[in-house]
Amino acid sequence: MLILPSQLVVDYTKCTGCRICELACTAKKEGRFQPSLARLKIVRYDDLGIDLPNVCGPCETAPCVDICPVYAIRRDPISKMTFLDNDRCILCKSCVGACVNGVILLDTKRMRIIKCDHCGGDPECAKACPTGAISYSHVSVAPSLDRHDKISSYLREIERTAQESGGAE
Amino acid sequence: MSLGGYNGKILRVNLSDGSFEVDPLPKSWVKDYIGGDGFGVKLLFEEVPGGTDPLSADNKLIIGTGPITGTMWPMSGRTVFISKAPLTGIWGESHVGGFLGPELKYAGYDMLVVEGKAEHPVYIRIEDTHLELCEASHLWGSTTDQTTINIKKAHHDPDIQVAAIGPAGERLVRFASVIVNHARAAGRTGMGSVLGSKNVKAIAIRGHGGVDVYDHEGFFELAKKAHRRVRENPQAREMGKWGTWILTAVKQEIGELPTYNHRTGVFPGFEKLTGDYIRPRFTISDRACFGCSLGCKKVNYVKTGPFAGTLEEGPEYEGLMAFGSSLGIDDYATTLKANQICNRYGMDIISAGATIGFAIEAFENGVITEKDTGGLKLEWGNREQAIHLLEMIAARQEFGNLLAEGSKRAAESIGKGAGKYAMHVKGLEVSGQDGRTHRSIGLGHATAARGADHLRSLVVVDQLGYEDVAAKRWGADKLPEIIDPYTEKYKATAVVESENAYCIRDTLIVCWYSVSWPPIFWMEDFAEMLPFATGVKHFGSVKNLTEIAERVVTMKRLFNKREGITRRDDNLPDRFTKEPMPEGPGKGQTVDLDPMLDDYYRLRGWDLKTGLPTEETIKRLSLEWTKAHS
Ligand code: SF4
Ligand code: SF4
Numbered sequence: 001m002l003i004l005p006s007q008l009v010v011d012y013t014k015c016t017g018c019r020i021c022e023l024a025c026t027a028k029k030e031g032r033f034q035p036s037l038a039r040l041k042i043v044r045y046d047d048l049g050i051d052l053p054n055v056c057g058p059c060e061t062a063p064c065v066d067i068c069p070v071y072a073i074r075r076d077p078i079s080k081m082t083f084l085d086n087d088r089c090i091l092c093k094s095c096v097g098a099c100v101n102g103v104i105l106l107d108t109k110r111m112r113i114i115k116c117d118h119c120g121g122d123p124e125c126a127k128a129c130p131t132g133a134i135s136y137s138h139v140s141v142a143p144s145l146d147r148h149d150k151i152s153s154y155l156r157e158i159e160r161t162a163q164e165s166g167g168a169e
Numbered sequence: 170m171s172l173g174g175y176n177g178k179i180l181r182v183n184l185s186d187g188s189f190e191v192d193p194l195p196k197s198w199v200k201d202y203i204g205g206d207g208f209g210v211k212l213l214f215e216e217v218p219g220g221t222d223p224l225s226a227d228n229k230l231i232i233g234t235g236p237i238t239g240t241m242w243p244m245s246g247r248t249v250f251i252s253k254a255p256l257t258g259i260w261g262e263s264h265v266g267g268f269l270g271p272e273l274k275y276a277g278y279d280m281l282v283v284e285g286k287a288e289h290p291v292y293i294r295i296e297d298t299h300l301e302l303c304e305a306s307h308l309w310g311s312t313t314d315q316t317t318i319n320i321k322k323a324h325h326d327p328d329i330q331v332a333a334i335g336p337a338g339e340r341l342v343r344f345a346s347v348i349v350n351h352a353r354a355a356g357r358t359g360m361g362s363v364l365g366s367k368n369v370k371a372i373a374i375r376g377h378g379g380v381d382v383y384d385h386e387g388f389f390e391l392a393k394k395a396h397r398r399v400r401e402n403p404q405a406r407e408m409g410k411w412g413t414w415i416l417t418a419v420k421q422e423i424g425e426l427p428t429y430n431h432r433t434g435v436f437p438g439f440e441k442l443t444g445d446y447i448r449p450r451f452t453i454s455d456r457a458c459f460g461c462s463l464g465c466k467k468v469n470y471v472k473t474g475p476f477a478g479t480l481e482e483g484p485e486y487e488g489l490m491a492f493g494s495s496l497g498i499d500d501y502a503t504t505l506k507a508n509q510i511c512n513r514y515g516m517d518i519i520s521a522g523a524t525i526g527f528a529i530e531a532f533e534n535g536v537i538t539e540k541d542t543g544g545l546k547l548e549w550g551n552r553e554q555a556i557h558l559l560e561m562i563a564a565r566q567e568f569g570n571l572l573a574e575g576s577k578r579a580a581e582s583i584g585k586g587a588g589k590y591a592m593h594v595k596g597l598e599v600s601g602q603d604g605r606t607h608r609s610i611g612l613g614h615a616t617a618a619r620g621a622d623h624l625r626s627l628v629v630v631d632q633l634g635y636e637d638v639a640a641k642r643w644g645a646d647k648l649p650e651i652i653d654p655y656t657e658k659y660k661a662t663a664v665v666e667s668e669n670a671y672c673i674r675d676t677l678i679v680c681w682y683s684v685s686w687p688p689i690f691w692m693e694d695f696a697e698m699l700p701f702a703t704g705v706k707h708f709g710s711v712k713n714l715t716e717i718a719e720r721v722v723t724m725k726r727l728f729n730k731r732e733g734i735t736r737r738d739d740n741l742p743d744r745f746t747k748e749p750m751p752e753g754p755g756k757g758q759t760v761d762l763d764p765m766l767d768d769y770y771r772l773r774g775w776d777l778k779t780g781l782p783t784e785e786t787i788k789r790l791s792l793e794w795t796k797a798h799s
Binding site for chain 1: 352378453462466480
């Protein structure tokens with residue numbers, strides 16, 4: 001079993017969907033405010049009143065690492081963070097499709113893959129989040145399994161209310 | 170010098186011939202008007218002549234943003250809809266939270282101007298430089314939430330931001346709203362019916378670009394500091410927990426909770442409309458608008474009773490008042506249901522509730538009879554009836570057709586002295602405050618450009634007794650009168666200075682909360698931030714910002730002057746000036762408007778007799794050009 005040191009940990013019940021994290025992320029990484037290039041994504045369901053932060057990790061087995069044909073995405077042996085080596089990247093977009101959190105992007109303007117690097121251990125998003133919905137802390141595998149359970153129960157709830165209200169996003 | 174914050178582009182869509190045009194944003198506008206409301210009043214003044222029918226093809230609708238829209242400045246996700254107002258026939262504007270404005274900025278534009286009239290229903294689609302009018306006949310008649318979902322699905326993109334009108338807007342209900350993000354309403358003055366009259370069902374925006382400020386590092390640091398100030402402010406934290414529901418108990422305590430169509434300010438059933446009661450029983454999640462670290466929005470679910478199964482955001486305090494205390498209904502679920510109907514059908518909850526309240530009181534006094542209502546016996550406190558009436562208004566069905574015209578027009582067509590029960594100023598229904606227990610709002614309601622408005626100049630500092638803030642803003646020599654809610658003295662000073670600060674707030678554009686209440690950001694904070702955002706040094710002084718605010722406020726006045734507004738119209742319903750508050754801490758109080766008006770005009774540089782800007786003021790604010798458009 002892989003022990004993951006500090007990771008971005010999400011508590012969706014605290015998220016208000018303000019997207020300050022997306023703004024802070026691009027302010028730091030892109031030098032401008034451009035949520036479409038944020039390394040994380042808030043999915044907002046306005047009709048259900050639910051907001052789901054999608055961040056990079058925690059992944060015990062990382063599909064992006066596994067799928068990359070040229071080993072451009074690897075895992076740092078110490079921090080266990082998955083990172084992208086831009087020099088090797090051939091822009092095949094495999095990782096974009098493989099990421100379970102949907103947070104690896106292709107920037108079509110500058111033709112590059114955009115991927116979270118946890119800001120080298122000091123993530124801007126977690127610092128900017130006003131509610132504590134994103135924090136940077138130590139996780140074992142248990143909380144991420146927990147997270148899976150939570151999200152499944154959540155999806156069930158979405159389905160239920162969708163049926164009740166006769167249509168949902 | 171390159172400007173930060175702005176895209177420098179105005180997007181225009183002409184519905185009559187289906188064309189789009191991108192105009193450069195005139196550089197000269199920036200220094201004189203900043204953005205938002207400022208750009209809006211400049212453009213509308215020049216392009217919509219006096220006497221234009223608000224529901225004709227000649228009227229225009231503007232969606233405005235400001236230089237910091239789309240950045241990380243706290244609460245800067247707000248958007249303004251501006252047009253000549255169908256409800257009042259004068260200046261109309263309605264600000265809304267949510268995510269629309271930032272998306273317009275990311276698409277590359279500072280403003281969108283909707284002109285002309287489409288032959289058949291359309292929706293306007295903007296995706297960066299891809300601009301099109303899409304067929305919307307299949308959406309005509311659908312609710313705002315159905316419309317939103319439908320458009321997102323049609324373009325396979327959940328991140329499209331949609332502003333939609335509902336059936337009420339299509340049917341030209343005079344107080345129809347525009348809804349964004351399912352439950353955020355550009356509610357007041359009837360912007361929804363402007364779109365309806367133009368056959369526009371929705372505006373769908375998606376942008377992949379970004380906003381560049383002038384000094385990114387400096388601005389980013391300042392924005393983070395500003396967020397910390399919000400996060401650490403105790404009142405902002407309370408607000409994050411209770412939202413605007415926090416007001417109900419406060420209002421009841423000071424005897425200013427509008428009850429029975431503003432007859433009194435004390436509501437025996439108020440407890441069931443307080444945050445303490447609602448949150449543990451109904452609230453399922455907390456939400457925020459774009460870039461907001463306060464998060465005042467609450468999503469709620471009703472488990473039992475006639476409205477069981479209602480899942481909806483809100484309502485705000487104003488909705489609790491409009492469909493709660495003001496109609497004598499001590500039931501939160503009814504207000505949530507009313508809010509849901511208002512959101513789905515696209516109506517302003519304040520005007521809707523007030524118009525129903527007008528009808529009930531007129532019925533009670535025999536001015537409206539069962540013949541008018543089609544057999545309905547209108548009464549206070551009847552939940553199902555209030556909801557039924559609201560649905561009839563949205564459908565313009567039977568008696569609802571009359572109420573869909575708003576309280577002023579409805580009273581005029583009934584005659585028989587019904588106007589006595591219509592609580593409006595200049596045609597806009599009075600919001601949830603009362604000048605009798607809070608003098609400055611009496612002046613604010615009377616003078617605000619769009620009618621009985623609580624958002625352009627409502628002074629909170631006086632009523633809630635922020636002595637230190639009052640001393641800092643207006644001078645310790647004006648204490649204690651300036652914070653005494655029962656005296657007219659100095660109230661114009663407080664109103665004018667607040668109106669100026671809020672005016673800058675509305676050019677940026679940022680939210681009411683954190684500026685107007687709790688008092689976190691004020692002029693000096695904007696003066697500190699704006700040069701980082703824009704690079705315009707001129708914005709770095711409170712004096713200059715004040716002059717810009719005076720210019721914008723005076724321009725709105727000049728806009729209304731063209732429609733015949735004078736001092737005579739800066740009035741309040743007799744209820745506030747002649748009927749003493751019957752009970753509560755403010756028992757016996759009435760508003761003496763004239764001395765406050767005199768002071769207000771004097772401070773504004775407007776003529777005391779006519780209430781109109783003097784030649785000297787017009788010259789001082791460099792507004793001579795307006796004469797060419799009179
Ligand atoms: S850790 Fe850094 S790069 Fe990753 S999402 Fe957060 S701010 Fe963006
Ligand atoms: S900053 Fe925090 S609360 Fe706001 S959207 Fe991001 S995760 Fe949610």
